[in-house]
Amino acid sequence: METITVQTPDGPIDALLSVPDGEGPWPGVVVIHDAFGYRPDNRATSARIAAAGFVAITTNLYSRGGRVRCITRVFRELLSQRGRALDDILAARDHLKSLPSCTGSVGMVGFCMGGQFALVLAAEGFGATAPFYGTPLPRNLEQILDGACPVVASFGRRDPMGRGAAERLRKILDDKGIAADVREYPDAGHSFANRLPGQPLMKITGFGYHEEATEDAYRRVFAFFAEHL
Numbered sequence: 001m002e003t004i005t006v007q008t009p010d011g012p013i014d015a016l017l018s019v020p021d022g023e024g025p026w027p028g029v030v031v032i033h034d035a036f037g038y039r040p041d042n043r044a045t046s047a048r049i050a051a052a053g054f055v056a057i058t059t060n061l062y063s064r065g066g067r068v069r070c071i072t073r074v075f076r077e078l079l080s081q082r083g084r085a086l087d088d089i090l091a092a093r094d095h096l097k098s099l100p101s102c103t104g105s106v107g108m109v110g111f112c113m114g115g116q117f118a119l120v121l122a123a124e125g126f127g128a129t130a131p132f133y134g135t136p137l138p139r140n141l142e143q144i145l146d147g148a149c150p151v152v153a154s155f156g157r158r159d160p161m162g163r164g165a166a167e168r169l170r171k172i173l174d175d176k177g178i179a180a181d182v183r184e185y186p187d188a189g190h191s192f193a194n195r196l197p198g199q200p201l202m203k204i205t206g207f208g209y210h211e212e213a214t215e216d217a218y219r220r221v222f223a224f225f226a227e228h229l
Contacts, residue, residue: 001046006059008091010084013063015092016042018050019101027127027229028096028106030089031058032114034194035071041195049109052222054229055102059092061085078113081120081138089121105229107149109221110134111194115153119169122148128228130154130221133190135162142172150179152224154217156188156210181224188213 001018020026029049033042042058049056062070064084077083089108096102107128110118115134119141122129128150135155138144145151151173155166166184173180185192192210 001043001050004057006057006088006091006095008084009087010064013088013091014060015095016046016056016058016060018046018056020050020053020055024055024101025099025103026053026055026101027225028093028099028102028104029054029056029225030092030096030106030108030126031056032089032108032110032117033058033061034112034114034191035075036194037062037071044195045109045111048218052218054107054225055096055099057092057096059088061088063088075113078116078120078138081140081144085117086121089117090124093125103229107225107229112191119151120144122151128152128225130224132193132217133159133162135159135165135190137165137169141169145172145176145178148173148176148178150224150228152181152221153183154193154213154220155182155184156190156192156213157184157186158189159207161190179228181220183217183220185210185213185216193217 004017005012006015046056074085077085105127108118109130111132115131118129118131126149130152170182188210190207193214
């Protein structure tokens, strides 16, 4: 795993790159971090995806300016569904496609805020996308998913921001004839695949790590990616 520089329309940003062991090439995966940004958890996620046989790149969406300013800007761009954050993710996709270690087939995995981006950009040249608890679901979801790539989505029923999200997303994808695997885990909440500080309190409020749901979700994602990437 190494930190690299990715060129974007608004200048260079840093990113984590993880390449599987052995001889490639392999499909690529753009990993979109949650609202907390770069943490040790991102490195563990990147390593897991690479170990499954995918070249993983995690862009730092908070590369420019102070952290608070970056968070505000990125969320604003997520709501408007345009701006530098989206360009950064697409630049990471293009960077992967240019690597000799990558087959040129690229998917997305996004968590929380990143899961919302993974839905917003589902029609932008990816082979498959895997939003983890991308709640609340983006507005204009029906229009966003016109022409979208296959979707493997994972939600927690105890997510206070995600009530009804799995059912709604599943219906839209079914109506559009988009290949999909959408699952809601009954005992999991928001951020169930991320190890965040203060886990006991997080679980009480409907957030926090859930190992069983995490392992099953990754099993589904990797099987889905193996089929579509």
